[in-house]
Amino acid sequence: MNASPRVYCAGPLFNASERAEMAEIAAHLERDGFSTFLPHRDGLEFAKLKPALHARGLGEREASLVLARAVFSLDTFELLRKADAVVVNLNGRVPDEGAVVEAALAWHSGKALVLYKHDARSKLSGEDNPMVTGLGRFSVCAHIAELPAAIRAELARPRGADAAGTVALGERVAAFRAAHSDEAAIADFLIASAGRATPVSA
Structure with missing residues (x-):
């Protein structure tokens, strides 16, 4: 493990408030001594790269496919090879589908995984979907301030079982x-x- 554990921050990134919340999560972890990977900050952005691909002669469909493959590959590499832990922001009416895939990748690969949600929407008999919360051993942090301790506890737990x-x-x-x-x-x-x-x- 790195001297400064690296945390992949997964969650919704499709509007300014979602990106701000993800940046807040990353900033809180960084203040607590973690390094972070935040996809919209540290990865590839469709909106910024598409014009450059169009300028090189790629049509809309081809440019979208090139970017989709690159984003999927980069984010998977960052999560599986470089991250020590993954934090998944479940806020929203339903969890972001990409974040759910990232949580499943982390769980299946044995990565330390922490779920976070302070949004009361999308409850099922008072609980979230067990196919999602089960990935985090049915434990969900309700406050950003809880994340550093939860990550450290998960990093200390035996992995892989x-x-x-x-x-x-x-x-x-x-x-x-x-x-x-x-x-x-x-x-x-x-x-x-x-x-x-x-x-x-x-």
């Missing part, structure tokens, strides 16, 4: 569900098997 443990738990749930139709028995099994936020390793 989340995906295997989740798949193993899913396999046990599937087998039990196939053999039992009684909701009470299934509920008892779920409490015994999935009663903790962190999946049990196989």
Whole structure:
């Protein structure tokens, strides 16, 4: 790990207020001793590069495809190869789809991953979508000030067992569900098997 842990900041970047919020997250982490990668600041921007590609003879579709491939590749490289941790901003009516992909990449690769949301929208029975919050072990920071400690805790945690443990738990749930139709028995099994936020390793 780097002397100054590098954090990839993922989240919505499609208007000025979203970009300002992402910049605020990065600035807070930098003040706390982290280095950050902020895609709209440190990566490639469609709006700035498209005119240069057009000037070199690329049509609209070809320029868009060149930029899409480059952005996808650069951001994936920064996340998987250079970042020690990933912070995902889930604010919005629904989480930004690119940020959800980045969270899934981080989770599957065993990166330290911290979710952040102070927006009350998009709740499902008082909770966010478990396919998203599960990536952060069902823990979501509600305040920017909580992020540095949460990142340090995740960096200190042993890496690599989340995906295997989740798949193993899913396999046990599937087998039990196939053999039992009684909701009470299934509920008892779920409490015994999935009663903790962190999946049990196989």
